[in-house]
Amino acid sequence: MNSEAPEPFAKDAAPAVGVTPIAKLAEPHRWLGVVALVAAAGAIGSGMLWQKLGHVQEQLARQTADSGAQAGEARSTAKQAQELAIETAAKIAVLDARLSEVTLQRTQLEELIQSLSRSRDENLVVDMESGLRLAQQQAQLTGSVEPLLTALKSAEQRVNRAAQPRLAPIQRAIAKDIARIKNTALSDTPAMLLKLDELVSLADEIPVSNALPSTKTPPVLERQAQESLPGWWGRVGVVIRDEVRGLVRVSKIDSPDAALLSPEQAFFVRENFKLKVLNARLGLLARQTEAARADLSAASGSLTRFFDGSSRKTQAAQAALQVLQSQMRTLEVPRVDDTLAALATAAAGR
Numbered sequence: 382m383n384s385e386a387p388e389p390f391a392k393d394a395a396p397a398v399g400v401t402p403i404a405k406l407a408e409p410h411r412w413l414g415v416v417a418l419v420a421a422a423g424a425i426g427s428g429m430l431w432q433k434l435g436h437v438q439e440q441l442a443r444q445t446a447d448s449g450a451q452a453g454e455a456r457s458t459a460k461q462a463q464e465l466a467i468e469t470a471a472k473i474a475v476l477d478a479r480l481s482e483v484t485l486q487r488t489q490l491e492e493l494i495q496s497l498s499r500s501r502d503e504n505l506v507v508d509m510e511s512g513l514r515l516a517q518q519q520a521q522l523t524g525s526v527e528p529l530l531t532a533l534k535s536a537e538q539r540v541n542r543a544a545q546p547r548l549a550p551i552q553r554a555i556a557k558d559i560a561r562i563k564n565t566a567l568s569d570t571p572a573m574l575l576k577l578d579e580l581v582s583l584a585d586e587i588p589v590s591n592a593l594p595s596t597k598t599p600p601v602l603e604r605q606a607q608e609s610l611p612g613w614w615g616r617v618g619v620v621i622r623d624e625v626r627g628l629v630r631v632s633k634i635d636s637p638d639a640a641l642l643s644p645e646q647a648f649f650v651r652e653n654f655k656l657k658v659l660n661a662r663l664g665l666l667a668r669q670t671e672a673a674r675a676d677l678s679a680a681s682g683s684l685t686r687f688f689d690g691s692s693r694k695t696q697a698a699q700a701a702l703q704v705l706q707s708q709m710r711t712l713e714v715p716r717v718d719d720t721l722a723a724l725a726t727a728a729a730g731r
Contacts, residue, residue: 502545503728509536509551510724513717520714525570526562529717533559536720547727554723558715565715570665573708577662580701584655587698588689589647650687654680661705674709677702 516532537555540548657680664673681702688695 502543502548505539505543505548506551506724506727509539510721510728512536513720513724517714517717523570526565526714529562529714530559533562533717533720551720551723551727554719558717558720562715562717569708573665573705574662576701576705577658577665580698580705581655581658581662583694583698583701584651584658587651587654587684587694588692589650589687647687650683654683654687657683665709670709674706677706677709681706 512532513529513536516528519528520526533555537552537559540552540555657676661673661676661680664670664676681699684695684699684702688698690696690699
């Protein structure tokens with residue numbers, strides 16, 4: 382045990398062979414300097430790092446303040462933008478309303494300018510159309526085609542004076558309508574009305590079948606100064622013979638109803654005949670052709686049944702009734718649709 386104890390001392394003492402005491406004292410100081418340098422370097426680094434961290438904190442604080450200011454400005458800007466948007470929307474609504482008013486006024490102004498600036502041909506077309514429509518109404522009221530023919534001929538003359546190629550279809554349509562109206566068989570209503578008036582006037586003079594002959598003025602039976610007695614007696618005998626013959630009248634009456642008519646009944650028969658003729662006249666004016674024909678047929682039957690057929694006035698009335706019945710054709714006045722269609726096409730500018 383004593384031999385193994387001093388070995389550590391021997392190992393520690395072996396390196397110290399040849400080292401001076403100054404070297405042994407300088408080695409701890411060197412390590413302290415190194416440690417001091419490292420500590421100084423760490424302190425310097427820590428200071429620099431702390432300084433840098435302070436700069437970063439200041440920069441972050443400035444950025445945070447700037448961000449807050451920018452956010453406030455953004456909110457203020459957004460509020461202003463919202464108010465501006467509301468104001469702009471109101472202004473746009475007002476502008477839309479004014480634009481609608483301006484558009485309407487512009488449309489009305491364009492129509493007014495167009496109506497005021499119509500050319501001579503358009504005015505001619507409008508005048509001819511209005512004239513033809515008026516003539517059509519007059520023709521329907523009077524039952525005569527003369528107003529239509531007059532208006533068509535006047536329109537044809539105006540088109541010829543204008544000498545415009547675009548009015549050539551109107552000229553052809555007018556010529557076609559004139560030819561069609563001239564070829565249309567139409568009753569002359571004014572002439573028929575005149576005949577009916579004459580027939581009403583003649584009704585008072587038509588004798589009934591059992592009417593008494595007209596009484597003659599009896600001759601004077603006084604004897605004249607230079608007349609002989611036999612001559613006077615002969616004249617008296619002739620008068621007496623005529624009077625005796627007048628006591629009995631023999632006539633042929635085909636209708637028993639006419640033979641039984643009293644003078645009062647004859648008056649009403651005559652008035653009834655005139656009423657039938659007047660009803661036919663009213664039917665003709667009202668364009669009721671069938672009713673007018675029926676009244677004329679009834680008047681003709683009454684004339685044949687109750688009035689004297691051998692009388693010239695009765696024969697004249699019967700002939701007038703037959704003529705009126707034959708002339709009582711269609712009273713529909715022809716229309717000028719072709720000309721009106723051509724005028725409408727020209728007015729539309731096609």
